[in-house]
Amino acid sequence: METLRHIVLFVHLVGFAVLFGAWAVQAFGGKREIVKLMHIGVTIAAVAGLALAAPWGLPDGVEMNYAKIGTKLVILLIIGAFLGIGQARQRKSGQVPTALFWGIGLLTLVNAGIAVIW
Structure with missing residues (x-):
């Protein structure tokens, strides 16, 4: 079961x-x-x-880190919102606002960093 959990993490x-x-x-x-x-x-x-x-496949005695899960979920939702808003503006005006575009990249790096480091 632990192997399956590592595959899902991958x-x-x-x-x-x-x-x-x-x-x-x-x-x-x-x-x-923004592309598909x-x-x-x-x-x-x-x-x-x-x-x-x-909570599946965890060794006995290991507890979930709900603060990490919540933080990553909020960041992922913000990334999704940035993608949706950026794509809507791209369709309307032909370009993505600069702050939204760079925010997607920055938040993606932060979220992946949290996954690996925290």
């Missing part, structure tokens, strides 16, 4: 890698727009994160 990190990779390509490729791959990455990270938040 998938969670892959979700952040997909999101950040798609963001980085757009950030340093010159267009700075970013939505796929955040969805993978969210689903795997919710699976990790369930």
Whole structure:
């Protein structure tokens, strides 16, 4: 069961890698727009994160860190909101607001860092 939990953790990190990779390509490729791959990455990270938040496969005596789970969930919801708002503005005006775009990348790094370090 612990092996399955590690696989789900790996998938969670892959979700952040997909999101950040798609963001980085757009950030340093010159267009700075929100693409479908970013939505796929955040969805993978969210689903795997919710699976990790369930109390299964933990060794005896290990307790869940609910502060970490809550913090990561709030950041993930903000990233999702930034993606949705940014894509709506992109459709309307043809470009994503700069603060929203860079916020997506920064918050993705913060969330992945929390997953690994905390």
